[in-house]
Every structure is written in C-alpha cells, then in structure tokens.
Amino acid sequence: MHDDARFDRSSRNKLTPHDLDRFAGPTLFDRVGRVVCRAACLPRKELYEAWEVARRVRRRFRGGRVVDLACGHALLAHLMLVLDDRSERALAVDLRVPESAASLAAALAGEWPRLTGRVSVERAALESVPLGPEDLVVSVHACGALTDAVLSAAIGARARVAVLPCCHDARTCDAGSVDGWVDAPLAIDVTRVARLRAAGYRVHTQRIPAEITPKNRLLLAEPIGAAGAEP
Numbered sequence: 001m002h003d004d005a006r007f008d009r010s011s012r013n014k015l016t017p018h019d020l021d022r023f024a025g026p027t028l029f030d031r032v033g034r035v036v037c038r039a040a041c042l043p044r045k046e047l048y049e050a051w052e053v054a055r056r057v058r059r060r061f062r063g064g065r066v067v068d069l070a071c072g073h074a075l076l077a078h079l080m081l082v083l084d085d086r087s088e089r090a091l092a093v094d095l096r097v098p099e100s101a102a103s104l105a106a107a108l109a110g111e112w113p114r115l116t117g118r119v120s121v122e123r124a125a126l127e128s129v130p131l132g133p134e135d136l137v138v139s140v141h142a143c144g145a146l147t148d149a150v151l152s153a154a155i156g157a158r159a160r161v162a163v164l165p166c167c168h169d170a171r172t173c174d175a176g177s178v179d180g181w182v183d184a185p186l187a188i189d190v191t192r193v194a195r196l197r198a199a200g201y202r203v204h205t206q207r208i209p210a211e212i213t214p215k216n217r218l219l220l221a222e223p224i225g226a227a228g229a230e231p
C-alpha cells in the first residue's frame with residue numbers, strides 16, 4: 001500500500017506500472033492514471049498538470065477543434081477529447097515531439113477507442129499553425145515569451161485560448177510597467193490579461209494546485225461576441 005501523503009505530485013519521475021495501485025479507484029482520473037502508468041513514459045507532474053488544466057478549461061469551453069501548442073507528450077490534447085466528445089479533432093504540435101508521445105497516444109486510444117484517428121501530433125513551430133475562430137487553443141508551460149506567441153496566434157484567429165504560463169522572463173515578456181509594484185512573473189501575467197481584454201476578449205483567471213507546480217496561474221480567454229461565448 002502506498003503512502004499518499006508522501007506522493008509528490010510535482011515530481012518529474014516517470015509514472016510506471018509500479019505506480020498502478022495509486023490509481024486503483026473508479027474515477028475517470030484513476031483510469032487516465034492507469035493508462036499513463038502502463039505507457040511508462042510520462043513525468044508524474046505532467047499527468048497532474050494536464051488533468052487539472054483540462055478539467056478547468058472544459059468547465060468553461062466546450063467543443064471546437066483543440067489545438068495544443070508546445071504540446072510535449074500531447075496528453076492535454078487527448079484529455080480535452082476524453083472530457084468532451086463534441087470536439088471532433090485535436091491537433092498537437094511541438095518543435096520536438098518526444099518519441100514516447102506515440103506510445104502514450106496508442107495507449108490512450110487503446111483505452112478510449114473513440115479517440116483513434118482524431119488526435120494528430122505533429123512536429124512544427126507553433127507560429128506556423130493555421131488557426132480559425134472555431135479552434136480552442138491550449139498550452140501548458142510554453143516557456144517565457146512562447147506563451148505570448150500562443151496568445152498572438154489565438155488573438156489573430158479570434159480563437160478561444162487557455163494557457164498555463166511558466167519561465168517568465170522580464171527581458172523578453174511585457175511586464176506592463178507594473179513590475180515596480182508586483183513581482184515580474186505576476187506583472188507579466190497581469191499584462192497578458194490586459195492585452196487580451198484590449199483585444200476584445202473576456203478573461204477568466206484561475207489556479208491549479210500549487211503543490212503540482214508553482215507556475216500555476218491558468219488564464220482562459222474567449223472573444224466577446226463569439227458564437228458560444230457568454231453574453
């Protein structure tokens with residue numbers, strides 16, 4: 001039996017079949033956890049980050065093509081479809097897709113056969129991905145100014161967007177001149193909110209649990225007046 005109190009959800013250790021009994025319960029999350037353990041390729045924190053982001057995004061934003069930018073193993077793209085079948089397809093892109101992303105995708109499709117053929121994982125620069133207003137852009141830990149590139153792409157297409165930023169860098173990100181009052185990472189994220197609002201977006205700010213990652217600010221935004229947006 002494992003001691004759950006000592007199970008560090010922020011660990012970068014890979015989940016493996018040794019961890020299966022930590023996910024023995026009946027919940028959907030346990031089921032995802034078991035698939036990830038059997039695939040034996042994903043750092044533990046990536047499971048928790050992707051899950052916590054996906055469930056919060058799906059509470060706000062349903063349907064649309066999911067576009068997971070700087071996707072890494074692309075677990076987020078898959079979870080977005082697991083949680084909402086109204087999204088027909090997902091596209092996940094990264095400059096360096098890990099080799100094990102294919103094993104994880106196969107394991108997820110084995111557990112949820114309805115995912116088969118619906119998630120494309122491609123090696124590409126996120127700046128090159130054509131987007132449209134029906135898309136739902138998601139990105140977890142696009143480092144530093146890469147989060148701003150994700151926001152630029154979404155704004156350019158009037159697409160809904162959700163990001164969990166990391167690696168804030170005041171040299172390459174806009175701190176909105178308020179970093180004399182609040183710390184630079186917060187200044188940068190607040191400035192991102194201001195940018196989205198100025199671009200005609202309604203913004204929602206949340207956090208995922210800090211014990212999973214200290215870079216836990218989740219920013220969700222939808223264009224005001226878009227089909228499906230709140231009035």
Ligand SMILES: C[S@@+](CC[C@H](N)C(=O)[O-])C[C@H]1O[C@@H](n2cnc3c(N)ncnc32)[C@H](O)[C@@H]1O
Nearest residue numbers: 046070071072094095096124125126140141143
């Ligand atoms: C910190 S990792 C996050 C990966 C994944 N989203 C996660 O949460 O585990 C940042 C990722 O951005 C990717 N990346 C960097 N520049 C990129 C670009 N211009 N276009 C697409 N991906 C990029 C890197 O290859 C890396 O996988």
